[in-house]
Amino acid sequence: MDTVRIVKIGGNIIDDPQALDDFLVNFSKLQGPKVLVHGGGKLASKLALQMGVEVQMTHGRRITDLPSLEIVTMVYAGQINKTIIAKLQANQCNAVGFSGADGNAVVAVQRPVKTIDFGYVGDVKKVDLKVPELLLGHGITPVFCAITHNEEGQLLNTNADTIASELALAFSKNYKTALYYCFDKKGVLRDKDDENSVIRKITAATFKELVDAKYIVDGMIPKLENCFYALENGVQKIEIGLPSMIFEPETIHTILEN
C-alpha cells in the first residue's frame, strides 16, 4: 500500500512568488501519490480592500458575509488554485484543482449560530475521495483550495488546516497517510521568540504537559488537538515545520506521534 502524502501550505508560501515557485519545483519532484492543500494568504484581504468590501467582525471574530464569500471563492478557487495548477504543469506534475464542490469531495454544513453568526463558514461533514483517488491512480495530483459546499448549492469558506486533516483521515481508510503542515516556523516552538526551541517530537501525552506548562498556547492548541485526533483515527504521520522538512527529511522540525 502506497503512502499518500498530504501537504498543506499557507500564506508564507502563497504570498511570496519566489517561495511558491521553489516549493512547487520541489513538490513536483516528490515521488508517489500526493495531494496539495492551500490556504488563501493575504490576497483575499487585499482584494476586499481594493473592492471596498469591509471585513466584518463580531465579538472579535471574522465572519464570512456574502461579499466575503465571493471574494474567497474568486481568490482561493480561481487565482491561487489555477496559478498553482499552471505552475505544477510547467514542472511536469499533472494536477487538477478542487474545491469541495468538485467531485462532491468535501461537503460541509454551514456553522450553526450559537453566540456568533460566522456567516458562510462551513464545518466539514463528509469527504468523498472517489474522484481524487481516481486521479491519484492515474498519477495525477489533486490540489485543494479551502472552499467547500453544502450539497444544496451553497459554497462555504472552510479552514484549510481542517480540510487537510479531514482529507488525511479519509485517505487513511485506503492508504497509509502522511500529513505535512508547512508554516513559517521550523516547527512547534517551546519559546515562540526562539527559532531554535523547536520541539522535535510531541506525543499525545507530552502535548497535554506542554499545554499545561503553557509552552503551547493560543491557536496552536486547537491545531494540534486536530492533529492528535487524526493520528488516533488512522493517519500514520503528521509533521509540522518549514517546507524543507518534506524534501530534506533531516531538517529540524516537529513530528507528532500518537
Place this chain on the structure above:
Amino acid sequence: MDTVRIVKIGGNIIDDPQALDDFLVNFSKLQGPKVLVHGGGKLASKLALQMGVEVQMTHGRRITDLPSLEIVTMVYAGQINKTIIAKLQANQCNAVGFSGADGNAVVAVQRPVKTIDFGYVGDVKKVDLKVPELLLGHGITPVFCAITHNEEGQLLNTNADTIASELALAFSKNYKTALYYCFDKKGVLRDKDDENSVIRKITAATFKELVDAKYIVDGMIPKLENCFYALENGVQKIEIGLPSMIFEPETIHTILEN
C-alpha cells in the same frame, strides 16, 4: 459508441441567476456523457469597475493586461465555475471544474503580436482529454471555464466558443460528438431584428450564400466558420439557439450540416 454532448453557455444564462438555475436543472437531467463550457458574462467587467481596473483597448479591440487576466481567472475559474459546480451537485449531477491548466486539458499559445498586442490571450494549441475522458467514463461531468495555460506556468484568457469547438473536435476522435451553442436568440437569424427569421438549417454551401447575401454578418461569420471547420473534421452535429433546443429538440433553432 456514446454521443458526447458539449454544451456552451454564455452571458445570457450566466448573468441571470434564475436562468442559470433553470438551465442547470435541465442540464443535470440530460442522460449520457456531457460536458459544459461557460463564458464569463458581465461579472468580470463589473469586478474590474469595482476594483478600478480600466478596460484596456487598442485599435478598438479589448486587450487582456495582467490585472485583467487576474480578474477573469478569479471570476471564470473561481466564482462562476464553482457556483455552477455547487449547483450541479445540488441537482445530483457529479461534476468537476476545469481550466485548461487542470489535467493539462487545454494548452494555448499567447497570441503573437502582429499589429495588435492582445496581452494574455491564448489561442488553443493542443487538447488532452485524458482526465475529462477518465471522468466521463465514471459518469462525472467536466465543466470548463475559458482560462487556458501555455505549459510554462502562464494562464491565458481564451474565447469560450473556441474552447467548446476545440473540445468537440478532440472528443470526435473517440466519440460521436454533438456541440450546442446556447445564446440569447432562437438561432441564426436571417433578419437580426426578427426573432421569427430563424434559419433552420445551414450547410457549408448555403453558409457562403448567406454571407454573400449579407444575411449573416459581423461576429457570426467567424463563429460559423469555426463550426463548419469542426463539422468537416469529425464533429457530428452542431446546433445553435436557446438552451431549450437541447431539452426540447422540437424547439425552433439552427442546425448546421456539413
